[in-house]
Amino acid sequence: MVRYGGWSGKVLRVDLSSGRIWTEDTIEKYRDFLGGTGIGYKVLWDEVPAGTKPFDPGNKIIFGVGPLAGTGAPCNGRTAITTLWPTCSPMPLVATGHMGGHFAAALKYAGYDAIVIEGKADRPVWLSIVDQKVEIKDARRLWGQGIRRTTIDISQEIGAEASVAAIGQAGENLVPMSVVINSFSHSAGGVGAVMGSKNLKAIGVLGTGSVHIAADKSEWEKLIKLHLSLLGANNQHVVPNSPQPWAEYYSPGSRWVASKGRRWGAADPPLETGTCDPHEVNRIAYRTNNAAYFLGKEIWKYTIRGNGCTSCPIRCHTMLKVPAAKAKYGFSEVGQNTCVGLLFGRSFFKTIPDGPQGQTALEACMVGMHLADDLGIWCNYGQLQRDLIKLYYDGYIKQKLGEKEFKSYSWDKYEKGDPTFLMELLPRIANKDGELATALGLGTGYMLARWGISEEEWKKDYNAVYWKMGHPKHHSNEDAGQCGVIINTQYNRDAQCHSHSNFTRNGLPLEVQKRLAAEIWGSPDAVDAVGAYTPMNRYKARMAKWSLLRKELHDSLSLCNWMGPWVASPLKERGYRGDDSLESLLYSLATGDRKSREELDQVAERIFLLHRALTIRDMGTVEMRTKHDTIPAWVFYDPAGKAPFSKGTNRMDPKDMETAMDMFYEEMEWDPKTGAPTESAYRKVGLAAVADELKKKGGLP
Amino acid sequence: MEELSGEEKKPWAPVAEMVRERSKEGKIVSQKELLKELAAQGSKAHRAETAEAELFRKAFEENEDLKELRDQDEEAWLYSSKWMSEAYAKALVRRRGDPLLLMAETIRENSLKYPRPIPLHLFQDLPFEMTEEEIESCLGKMKNLEGYEDIAQTTTSIGTVFLYSKAHLDPDHAAMLAEWLDVGQFNNP
Numbered sequence: 001m002v003r004y005g006g007w008s009g010k011v012l013r014v015d016l017s018s019g020r021i022w023t024e025d026t027i028e029k030y031r032d033f034l035g036g037t038g039i040g041y042k043v044l045w046d047e048v049p050a051g052t053k054p055f056d057p058g059n060k061i062i063f064g065v066g067p068l069a070g071t072g073a074p075c076n077g078r079t080a081i082t083t084l085w086p087t088c089s090p091m092p093l094v095a096t097g098h099m100g101g102h103f104a105a106a107l108k109y110a111g112y113d114a115i116v117i118e119g120k121a122d123r124p125v126w127l128s129i130v131d132q133k134v135e136i137k138d139a140r141r142l143w144g145q146g147i148r149r150t151t152i153d154i155s156q157e158i159g160a161e162a163s164v165a166a167i168g169q170a171g172e173n174l175v176p177m178s179v180v181i182n183s184f185s186h187s188a189g190g191v192g193a194v195m196g197s198k199n200l201k202a203i204g205v206l207g208t209g210s211v212h213i214a215a216d217k218s219e220w221e222k223l224i225k226l227h228l229s230l231l232g233a234n235n236q237h238v239v240p241n242s243p244q245p246w247a248e249y250y251s252p253g254s255r256w257v258a259s260k261g262r263r264w265g266a267a268d269p270p271l272e273t274g275t276c277d278p279h280e281v282n283r284i285a286y287r288t289n290n291a292a293y294f295l296g297k298e299i300w301k302y303t304i305r306g307n308g309c310t311s312c313p314i315r316c317h318t319m320l321k322v323p324a325a326k327a328k329y330g331f332s333e334v335g336q337n338t339c340v341g342l343l344f345g346r347s348f349f350k351t352i353p354d355g356p357q358g359q360t361a362l363e364a365c366m367v368g369m370h371l372a373d374d375l376g377i378w379c380n381y382g383q384l385q386r387d388l389i390k391l392y393y394d395g396y397i398k399q400k401l402g403e404k405e406f407k408s409y410s411w412d413k414y415e416k417g418d419p420t421f422l423m424e425l426l427p428r429i430a431n432k433d434g435e436l437a438t439a440l441g442l443g444t445g446y447m448l449a450r451w452g453i454s455e456e457e458w459k460k461d462y463n464a465v466y467w468k469m470g471h472p473k474h475h476s477n478e479d480a481g482q483c484g485v486i487i488n489t490q491y492n493r494d495a496q497c498h499s500h501s502n503f504t505r506n507g508l509p510l511e512v513q514k515r516l517a518a519e520i521w522g523s524p525d526a527v528d529a530v531g532a533y534t535p536m537n538r539y540k541a542r543m544a545k546w547s548l549l550r551k552e553l554h555d556s557l558s559l560c561n562w563m564g565p566w567v568a569s570p571l572k573e574r575g576y577r578g579d580d581s582l583e584s585l586l587y588s589l590a591t592g593d594r595k596s597r598e599e600l601d602q603v604a605e606r607i608f609l610l611h612r613a614l615t616i617r618d619m620g621t622v623e624m625r626t627k628h629d630t631i632p633a634w635v636f637y638d639p640a641g642k643a644p645f646s647k648g649t650n651r652m653d654p655k656d657m658e659t660a661m662d663m664f665y666e667e668m669e670w671d672p673k674t675g676a677p678t679e680s681a682y683r684k685v686g687l688a689a690v691a692d693e694l695k696k697k698g699g700l701p
Numbered sequence: 702m703e704e705l706s707g708e709e710k711k712p713w714a715p716v717a718e719m720v721r722e723r724s725k726e727g728k729i730v731s732q733k734e735l736l737k738e739l740a741a742q743g744s745k746a747h748r749a750e751t752a753e754a755e756l757f758r759k760a761f762e763e764n765e766d767l768k769e770l771r772d773q774d775e776e777a778w779l780y781s782s783k784w785m786s787e788a789y790a791k792a793l794v795r796r797r798g799d800p801l802l803l804m805a806e807t808i809r810e811n812s813l814k815y816p817r818p819i820p821l822h823l824f825q826d827l828p829f830e831m832t833e834e835e836i837e838s839c840l841g842k843m844k845n846l847e848g849y850e851d852i853a854q855t856t857t858s859i860g861t862v863f864l865y866s867k868a869h870l871d872p873d874h875a876a877m878l879a880e881w882l883d884v885g886q887f888n889n890p
Contacts, residue, residue, distance in 0.1 A: 242823065242826050242827070243788070243789055243792060243823075243826075243827065243828055243829075244789070245724070245727040245784060245785045245786070245789050245828075246784065246785065246786060246789075247786055247788070247789065248786040248787070248788050249788070251815070251817075252817075252819065252820055252823065252882050252883075253881075253882045253886045259826075259827070260727070260827065261827075275727070293887075294887050294890065339890040340890050343890065355859060356859065356887075475889065478881070478885060478889060479889070505886070509814045509815045510814075510815060510816065511814070529816060529874075530878065530881060531874055531877045531878055531881065532874055572786075640873075642873065646873070647871040647873055647874035647877075648871060648872075648873030648874040648875075648876060648877040649873075649877065650877075
C-alpha cells in the first residue's frame with residue numbers, strides 16, 4: 001500500500017440533519033482531484049443534483065485544502081470553499097470562495113484534507129474538531145453574536161491554538177452577500193449564508209498532528225529554499241517600487257514598498273524596513289505593506305507590522321494602529337486586512353474629504369473593516385460599493401425606497417464621505433433591515449431583478465465594471481487585454497484568477513516580460529504593453545489557458561494564486577526567471593506522487609473541466625459561448641472614444657474578441673460553436689464518466 | 702631590504718574593500734576620494750611606487766565586481782556590482798552633474814524601456830534627493846531649452862504629475878499609464 005505524503009488521508013463528512021459524522025479515504029476517492037476545489041467540484045458533481053438551491057439542506061459546502069497545506073511550502077495557507085453560490089444569478093451554480101489564515105494548516109494537523117457539510121441542523125450549532133474528536137455542539141449562545149466574539153468564545157473552549165471559521169449576523173440572516181472569516185481578517189466571500197442556512201455558526205479546529213513529507217528532508221529543504229529565493233513581494237511583484245541600490249529595475253506600481261527610511265512606525269520600537277535585497281530571504285516579510293500601498297505613505301506611521309497566513313513570508317495583511325478609530329468611532333484602534341478587505345469602508349464613497357489617501361479615507365477603512373469583518377458582510381470584490389454609488393447618484397435609491405426609509409439614512413453624510421454613514425448602513429445590510437439593505441444584500445444580479453433594473457444598464461457602465469451573473473470583473477482587459485477578458489468569461493462569480501495579472505504587473509520592463517513570455521507561452525507576442533494592445537494571437541490564448549489551469553491547480557494544492565505562479569523572480573542572475581515547474585516539484589516531493597509539470601497541468605485541466613461540466617449540467621444547456629461566456633458592453637468602450645488597438649486605451653474590439661474566444665476554445669480542444677468541452681476533451685483528462693453522464697442529458701456538443 | 706607585507710605586494714587590495722563598503726551603504730566613490738582615503742590611512746599602497754592607473758587597473762583585474770562610470774567631467778566613479786546595480790550607480794553619477802540631464806535621462810529611459818511615465822515626486826527620493834524647488838526649476842528650464850522638447854507632463858485624476866518623453870511614449874498612452882499607475886491599479890486590487 002503506497003503511503004503518500006502531503007495528504008492527511010481523510011475527508012471529514014458531517015450531516016447536520018442526522019448528526020452523523022464519518023470519514024472517507026482521500027486517496028481512494030479524491031487523489032485524482034488533489035484537494036481544495038478539486039474535491040469540492042467532485043462532491044458537487046457526484047452528490048448534489050441539478051436544481052438544488054444554495055439554501056437547500058441538500059446543498060453541500062466543502063472546505064477543502066490540498067496536499068501542500070500545512071507543509072513548509074511558501075504561500076500554502078489557502079482553504080477553498082466550494083458550494084452552490086447564493087449570489088449567482090439568474091440561477092445558482094457552482095463557485096468557490098477562498099480564505100487564508102491558519103484554518104488550512106489546522107485542518108491538516110487535525111488529520112483532514114476536507115470537510116463536507118450537508119443537511120441542516122435543527123438548531124444553531126458549531127462544529128468542533130479537536131484532532132480526531134469531532135462533535136456537533138450547541139451554538140445557541142453564539143447565534144446573534146459577531147464573528148469576533150464567536151471566535152474568542154470557541155477558542156476559550158477548545159484552545160487558544162484553535163482556528164475558528166465563523167459567520168456573523170449577515171450569514172445567520174441568510175444575506176447572500178456574506179462571508180466566513182478565520183484568523184481575525186481572513187475571509188471567504190459568498191459562503192456565509194450557506195453556512196447560516198444549515199444553522200452552522202462556526203467550525204473550530206485544533207490540530208496537534210503534522211504533515212508527512214514523502215521526500216528526503218534535504219531534497220525538500222533545498223526546494224523550499226529555491227521557492228523562497230524566487231519570491232517577490234505581494235502578487236509576486238519582483239521589483240521594488242522605488243530605486244534601490246541592488247535593483248536594476250523598479251516600478252511605482254509595485255507592492256514591494258520597503259525602502260530605507262520607511263518604517264513600521266507604530267511598532268514598539270519602530271522598525272526600519274530597509275532596502276530588502278532579494279537575496280535576504282529573512283527579510284521577505286518587510287517587503288510588502290499593503291496599507292501603505294493603497295492608502296499612501298502617511299500610513300507608515302500607523303503600521304504595526306505585516307500579518308498573514310501560515311507558512312507565508314509575504315505578510316500581505318497590514319496591522320494598523322489608528323487612534324482615531326477608537327477616539328472618533330468607538331472601534332478598536334487596531335485593525336488588519338489587505339486589498340479589498342482593507343479598502344472596504346473607503347470604497348463606498350464617491351467623494352471623501354482630503355482624498356483617497358487622506359485621514360478620512362483611513363478612518364473609513366478602519367470603520368469598514370471592523371464592521372464588515374464582525375458582521376460578516378461580503379463586498380463581492382467591491383461591487384457592493386460600486387452598486388451603492390451608482391444606485392444613489394443615478395437616482396435609483398430615491399426612486400425605489402419609500403420616503404420614510406429614504407429619510408432614515410443620513411445621505412448628507414454619505415455625500416460628504418463621513419465614515420459614520422457606514423455605522424448606519426452595514427448593520428442594516430447584515431440584518432436585512434429595510435428595502436435598501438435587503439436589496440444590496442442579495443448581490444447585484446438579484447438586486448437588479450428585484451428593482452426591475454435591466455442588467456444591460458449595468459453592463460454598459462464603464463465605471464461599474466459589472467461582468468455577468470451577479471459579479472464584477474476581476475483582472476480583465478485593464479491588466480492583460482484579451483487574455484484577461486477570456487479568463488473573466490469562465491466562472492460563475494468573479495474569476496479570482498491572478499496568474500496573468502501577477503505577471504503583467506510584476507514591474508519588469510516590457511522586453512524582459514516578452515522574453516519570459518516567449519519561454520513560457522511560445523512567443524513574446526503573448527504579452528503587450530498595458531494600454532497598447534495588439535490583435536489576438538494563439539499565444540495569448542495559451543497564456544489564458546495556462547492562467548486558468550494554474551489557478552485551479554493552486555486552489556486544489558493549497559498554494560496562493562494571489563502570489564503564484566512564480567514564473568518571474570527578482571533575481572538578475574536568473575535573467576529574472578522564476579520556475580514554471582515549482583508546483584509540480586512541490587507536489588512531487590511532498591506527496592511522493594511524482595508528476596511532471598505537464599502531467600500536473602493535466603490534472604488541473606481535469607479539475608477545470610469538471611467545473612465546466614457542473615456549469616453545463618446545472619444550466620441545462622451546452623450553449624456556453626452565447627449563454628455563459630459573455631462579455632459586457634463596457635469592455636468595448638473607451639470614455640475618450642479611442643479606437644481599439646490604439647495607444648492609450650484598454651478598449652477591446654468585438655470581432656477580435658470573437659477570434660479570441662475561437663482561439664481559446666481551440667486551445668482547450670472545446671467545440672468552438674458552443675464553447676462546450678467535447679467528449680474527447682473530457683476523456684483526455686480522465687473524465688469519461690462525466691462525459692457519459694452529460695451525453696445522456698444533451699450536455700455534449 | 703625590508704620584507705614587503707601582503708598589502709605592499711598587492712597595494713590595490715584595500716581599493717576593492719573600500720568600494721564594496723560604500724556600495725553596501727548605497728554610495729559610489731570617486732577615484733580621487735579613494736586615493737585621499739588611502740593616503741589618510743597611511744596605506745602602503747600610497748607610499749609604494751605604484752602608479753595610480755596601475756593601482757586601479759590591478760584592482761579591476763582581480764575583482765570582477767568592481768565597476769567604473771564616468772561623469773560628464775570624465776571623473777571616474779566606482780561601485781561594486783555585488784551591492785549595487787548599474788542603473789542605480791548611473792543615477793548617482795548623474796546626480797552629481799547637471800540636474801536637468803539627470804531628470805531628462807531618467808524620464809527618457811523609463812519612457813523607452815518599460816514603457817511608462819514616472820511620477821514627479823520620484824525625484825525627491827533616493828537616489829535623486831532633489832528638492833521641490835530644484836525639480837520645479839528644472840522643469841521650467843526644460844520648457845525653453847533646446848534638446849528637452851520631448852519632455853512632457855500629464856496629470857492624473859487625483860492631481861499627481863507624471864513626466865514622460867514624447868520621443869518614446871505617445872501622449873495618450875502616457876496619460877493612460879499615469880492614471881493606471883496612480884489610480885487604476887489601486888482600484889483594481
